[in-house]
Amino acid sequence: MSRRFLSVLCCLAILAVLPGTAMAAKLKVAFALVGTVNDQGWNYAHYVGIEKLKKQFGDQIEVSYTENVGAADAERVFRQYAQDGYKLIFGTTFEHMDPMLQVAKDFPDVSFEHCSGYKTAPNMGNYMARIEQGEYLVGYMAGLMGYTKVGTVATNPIPEPIRGINAFTHGLMRGLDESGTKYDPATLNTVVWLKSWRDPIGETAMSEALVQRGSTLIRQMADTPDASLAACAKGVPAIGYGADAVEFGAKCVLVSTIWNWGVYYEKAVKAKLDGTWKPQEWYAGFDQDALRLSAFNEKVPAPVREKVLAEMEKMKKGVDDSFLGPMTDQEGKVMIPAGQRATDKELYTMRWLSKGVNGKLPE
Amino acid sequence: MNDFAFLLSLTLKSSMAVLLAAQGEVLSERAGVINLGQEGMMLMGAFIGYLVGYLTGNAALAFAAAGLVGSLLALLHGFFAIRLGANQLLSGIALSILGAGLANFMGRGFIGKPGLRVGEWPIPVLSDLPMVGKAVFGQNALVYVAVLVTVAMWFALSRTRWGLTVRACGENPTAADAMGAPVIRTRFTAVALGGFLSGMAGAYLSLVFTPGWKEGISAGQGWIAVAIVIFSGWRPLGALAGSLFFGFLSALQFFSQATGNNVVPLYILRILPYVLTILTLSFAAALGRRGRAPAGLGKPFFREH
Numbered sequence: 001m002s003r004r005f006l007s008v009l010c011c012l013a014i015l016a017v018l019p020g021t022a023m024a025a026k027l028k029v030a031f032a033l034v035g036t037v038n039d040q041g042w043n044y045a046h047y048v049g050i051e052k053l054k055k056q057f058g059d060q061i062e063v064s065y066t067e068n069v070g071a072a073d074a075e076r077v078f079r080q081y082a083q084d085g086y087k088l089i090f091g092t093t094f095e096h097m098d099p100m101l102q103v104a105k106d107f108p109d110v111s112f113e114h115c116s117g118y119k120t121a122p123n124m125g126n127y128m129a130r131i132e133q134g135e136y137l138v139g140y141m142a143g144l145m146g147y148t149k150v151g152t153v154a155t156n157p158i159p160e161p162i163r164g165i166n167a168f169t170h171g172l173m174r175g176l177d178e179s180g181t182k183y184d185p186a187t188l189n190t191v192v193w194l195k196s197w198r199d200p201i202g203e204t205a206m207s208e209a210l211v212q213r214g215s216t217l218i219r220q221m222a223d224t225p226d227a228s229l230a231a232c233a234k235g236v237p238a239i240g241y242g243a244d245a246v247e248f249g250a251k252c253v254l255v256s257t258i259w260n261w262g263v264y265y266e267k268a269v270k271a272k273l274d275g276t277w278k279p280q281e282w283y284a285g286f287d288q289d290a291l292r293l294s295a296f297n298e299k300v301p302a303p304v305r306e307k308v309l310a311e312m313e314k315m316k317k318g319v320d321d322s323f324l325g326p327m328t329d330q331e332g333k334v335m336i337p338a339g340q341r342a343t344d345k346e347l348y349t350m351r352w353l354s355k356g357v358n359g360k361l362p363e
Numbered sequence: 364m365n366d367f368a369f370l371l372s373l374t375l376k377s378s379m380a381v382l383l384a385a386q387g388e389v390l391s392e393r394a395g396v397i398n399l400g401q402e403g404m405m406l407m408g409a410f411i412g413y414l415v416g417y418l419t420g421n422a423a424l425a426f427a428a429a430g431l432v433g434s435l436l437a438l439l440h441g442f443f444a445i446r447l448g449a450n451q452l453l454s455g456i457a458l459s460i461l462g463a464g465l466a467n468f469m470g471r472g473f474i475g476k477p478g479l480r481v482g483e484w485p486i487p488v489l490s491d492l493p494m495v496g497k498a499v500f501g502q503n504a505l506v507y508v509a510v511l512v513t514v515a516m517w518f519a520l521s522r523t524r525w526g527l528t529v530r531a532c533g534e535n536p537t538a539a540d541a542m543g544a545p546v547i548r549t550r551f552t553a554v555a556l557g558g559f560l561s562g563m564a565g566a567y568l569s570l571v572f573t574p575g576w577k578e579g580i581s582a583g584q585g586w587i588a589v590a591i592v593i594f595s596g597w598r599p600l601g602a603l604a605g606s607l608f609f610g611f612l613s614a615l616q617f618f619s620q621a622t623g624n625n626v627v628p629l630y631i632l633r634i635l636p637y638v639l640t641i642l643t644l645s646f647a648a649a650l651g652r653r654g655r656a657p658a659g660l661g662k663p664f665f666r667e668h
Contacts, residue, residue, distance in 0.1 A: 036578060038474040039474065040475040190621070195630070200573040200575075202617070205377065205617040210621050212369050212621070226575070229574070233574075248475045
C-alpha cells in the first residue's frame with residue numbers, strides 16, 4: 001500500500017469520525033422493525049412515521065432503524081442501540097416486548113417505547129392505535145353496501161386481530177341491519193388464519209379459496225396486500241389493512257384503514273427533547289389522529305360514505321361505538337351487555353369471537 | 364367448480380414451483396452434482412422474472428431471463444463443484460445464501476410495484492370437460508410446461524443416448540471418461556439446465572402464483588424440492604408424484620380452513636410439508652433409497668494422469 005493512499009485513508013477516517021462527535025448533542029432515536037420498511041403494510045406505516053419525524057425535527061435528532069428484527073435478535077439490537085447512546089428506542093412489534101423489558105432494566109436513563117404490548121417499566125411505555133375503530137367503520141361500510149358473505153384472511157390469533165375481527169363484524173351487522181339486508185350470522189364473516197404476519201403464498205391461496213367458497217368481499221389483514229390483490233384478480237372487491245392497498249396496485253379495494261404512527265412519534269420525541277418524557281400507556285384512535293381511512297373507491301355510494309364519515313366524526317370527538325353492546329360470542333353468550341362498552345383491559349386480552357364470525361380460534 | 368375440483372386445481376397450482384425445481388435437481392444429481400442452491404436460484408429467478416416482466420410486459424421473455432439467471436448461478440456452483448472439485452454441499456449452501464441475499468438486495472426498490480400477472484390459459488374443449496376439466500385444463504401455461512418438462516426429463520434420461528451419458532457421469536465418471544464421454548462438459552450442461560428450471564420455478568411464484576416481488580417469496584420451497592428428489596429416488600416421474608403430494612398438503616391446509624372443516628389441526632397441516640422434508644432427509648439412508656442414488660453423487664471428478 002502506498003504512503004499516499006494511506007494518508008488519504010487517514011483523512012477519510014478523520015472525516016468520518018468528525019461529524020459523529022459534532023452530533024453528540026443531538027437526541028438519538030432508534031427503531032426496531034420486524035420486517036422491511038417497504039412491506040406495504042405494518043412496517044411501511046411505521047416508516048412513514050419515522051420519515052415524518054425526520055422532517056419535523058430535522059437537525060435536533062438523529063434517527064436510525066434496523067429491519068428484520070425478530071424475537072431472537074431483539075434484545076441484541078436494543079442493547080446495541082442503548083450502548084451506542086440512543087436515548088429513545090422504539091420496538092414496533094408484539095414480540096419485542098419482553099426483550100425490551102430486559103434491556104430497559106439495564107439502561108435506566110434510556111427511554112423505551114413498545115408498540116402493541118401490555119408490559120411497562122419505569123423507563124418503558126407502550127403505545128397502540130385503536131385499529132378496532134377503523135375495523136368497525138369499514139365493516140359498517142360493507143354492511144351498508146349489503147355484503148353478507150365476507151371472507152377474512154386473518155393473521156395471528158392474538159388479541160389485536162381478534163378485536164379487529166369482532167369490531168368489523170359488529171359494524172358489518174349494524175350496517176346490514178340499517179340497510180335492511182337479511183343475513184345468516186353463521187356464514188356472515190368467514191375467518192381463516194395465516195398464523196403469520198405476512199405470507200404472500202398463503203394470503204393469495206386463502207383469498208382465492210374464500211372467493212371460490214362464495215365470499216363476495218375479501219377482508220385483508222396481513223401486512224402485505226396479497227389477499228386484496230388476489231381478490232382483485234378474481235373480480236371480487238376487498239378492504240385493505242394498515243396502509244392504502246390501492247397504492248400497491250389493488251385497484252378493487254373499496255377502502256383501507258391506515259395506521260398513522262407519526263402522531264405518536266412526534267409526541268414522544270418532543271417530550272424527550274423537553275425532558276418531560278414519562279412512560280405511559282397510550283392507546284388512541286381517530287380522536288388523536290392515530291388512525292385514518294383512505295379515500296373511498298368510486299364504487300362506494302355517496303350515502304354510504306356520508307354515514308361512515310359521520311360515524312368517524314363521532315369517533316374523532318371521542319365517542320367510540322366499536323364495542324358498544326349488546327355483543328355476543330358465537331354461541332350467543334352475552335359478552336358485552338347492552339349499552340356498555342368493552343374496557344381497555346377486555347380489548348387487550350380478547351380471546352372470543354363475535355356472533356357473525358364463521359371460524360374458530362386455532363389452538 | 365365443486366370442492367373436489369377446486370382442491371385439485373389448488374393442488375396443481377401449489378405444486379408447480381417445487382416440481383420445476385425438483386426436475387432441475389434430478390438432472391443435476393443424476394449427472395453426479397448435488398446442488399443445494401435451489402432456494403437461491405429460485406429467489407433470483409423470482410426477482411429477475413418479476414423485473415423483466417415489469418419492464419417489458421412480456422411473459423416469455425421474463426421466464427427466459429429467470430431461467431438464464433438460474434443457469435448462471437448454477438454455473439457458478441459448477442465452477443466450484445466441478446472445475447475446482449470443492450465440497451458440493453458447502454458450495455450449494457453458499458449459493459442459496461448468495462441468491463437470497465442478492466435478490467433481496469436488488470429487489471428492495473421494487474417491493475409493492477405491481478408487475479406482470481400471468482393468468483390462466485384454458486385449453487379449448489378439454490377445459491369444458493365436466494368435473495375436472497377446468498381444474499386440470501384451465502390452469503396457467505406454466506402448469507402444462509412443467510408437466511411437459513417432466514415427461515421430457517423422463518424420456519431424455521431413460522431413453523436417449525445423452526441421458527445415458529448423464530447417468531454414466533453420475534454413476535461412475537471414471538468409467539464414463541474411459542468410454543470417451545465428456546464428463547466435465549456433461550456435468551456442466553446438466554447443472555446449467557437444472558439451474559434454468561429452478562430459475563423458472565422462482566418466476567412461477569413471482570409471475571403466476573402470487574404476482575409481484577416480495578422478500579423470501581419462495582418460503583423454503585427450494586429445500587423441499589431437494590427433499591422431493593431424494594423421496595422420489597432420483598426419478599422424474601417420482602418427483603412429479605412427490606411435488607403433487609407436497610402441493611396437496613399445502614392446498615389442504617388452505618382449503619380446510621376456507622371450508623371450516625378442520626379434520627386435521629391446522630398447526631399440524633402447516634408444518635407437515637416441512638416435517639416430511641426433514642424426515643425424508645434424515646431417513647433417506649434407512650429407507651433404503653440411498654441404494655438408488657447415483658454412485659458418483661457429490662464426488663468431484665478429475666482425470667487421473
